[in-house]
Amino acid sequence: MSEEASKRAQEEADTPDLECQSDDSSDEGDASGDTEMDFLRSLFSRTLGLSPGEKVLDELTLDGVARYILSGKNIICMVGAGISTSAGIPDFRSPGTGLYANLQKYNLPYPEAIFQIDYFKKHPEPFFALARELYPGQFKPTVCHYFMRMLKDKGLLTRCYSQNIDTLERVAGLEGEDLIEAHGTFHTSHCVSFLCRKEYSMDWMFGTTCVRLILSFYCLLQDFPRCDLLIIMGTSLQVQPFASLVSRVSNSCPRLLINMEKTGQSEFGMGLFSFGGGMDFDSDKAYRDVAHLSTCDDGCMALAELLGWKEELEQMVKREHALIDSKDAKKKDKEASQNSKSTGAEAGKSDKTE
DSSP, X not given: OOHHHHHHHHHHHHSOOHHHHHHHHHHHHHHHHHHHHHHHHHHHHHHHTOOOOOOOOSSSSHHHHHHHHTTOOOEEEEEOGGGSGGGTOOOSSSTTTSGGGSOGGGOOSSGGGGGOHHHHHHOOHHHHXXXXXXXXXXXXXXXXXHHHHHHHHTTOEEEEEEOOOSOHHHHHTOOGGGEEETTOOTTEEEOSOTTTOOEEETTXXXXXXXXXXXXXXXXXXXXXXXXXXXXXXSOOSOSTTGGGGGGSSOTTOOEEEEESSOOOBOOHHHHHTTOOSSBOXXXXXXXXXXXXXXXXXXXXXXXXXXXXXXXXXXXXXXXXXXXXXXHHHHHHHHHHHHHHHHHHHHXXXXXXXX
């Protein structure tokens, strides 16, 4: 080899492999980026108390939830208008059939005004008219309501947190310590005057129960950290602060959604860091959230069947509905009798006058 060729070969040997160096640098950059993201996730998780919890369900299905319940658990139910639609009470947001889509006759500036206290104080008539349509006594509890009653009877229900004002949870057998009516209820009403606040019974229908937002903070603080299973049914999880309650349970607590569509998922920013209190049904990091997409009644009946409770639930619904029908019939007979006596008395007075 000539002296020039030898020199050239030595220079090539001393020159770095730029392509190889570029790949190594890229790999190191990617690794560094992953490390930084992991650090940020860890930092935010520790700071906000959002570290991933332990997976306690053997599978993220309704079957997995049923097996978990049978081991004896403290269950909280969070429910919305969707659990009462099969009773004939419309929900709020369903296109075409929802309450907000059918309020044109009240000439509102916008649909939500009917439940806002400032608008109510100036224009109470629309609320009263709607309240008469939805007033308790016209509707029977659904399969979903009685499923929660069954959880209570079996000692599994810690409490039901309801957005509904229709009192059907009470009719089904939940009351007192069983129930937090987060958005108020027809069961009791109060005068809107700050200086009055007089309470009125359910028989006196006027009130502000639809626009009040009362949460029993003591129960909330006690219940959710101790919850073993959160069952969410018939709600869009769009109304705060109720919707935020899904994040109040521990990070290991399974959460079952029975709804017509998935809802309550993590916001983008939270999902970016792979943590947060929002629901996670589909990502590769999902470990506790289960979505069963169906009507609330069908979902509860399916779960009851997996638990071996289906026949018992069906019998409960049949028995309780028969009792309601019997009471209604007696009430109507009594009212008819009273009307008949009143009519007879009026006729007697008329005869004497003549």
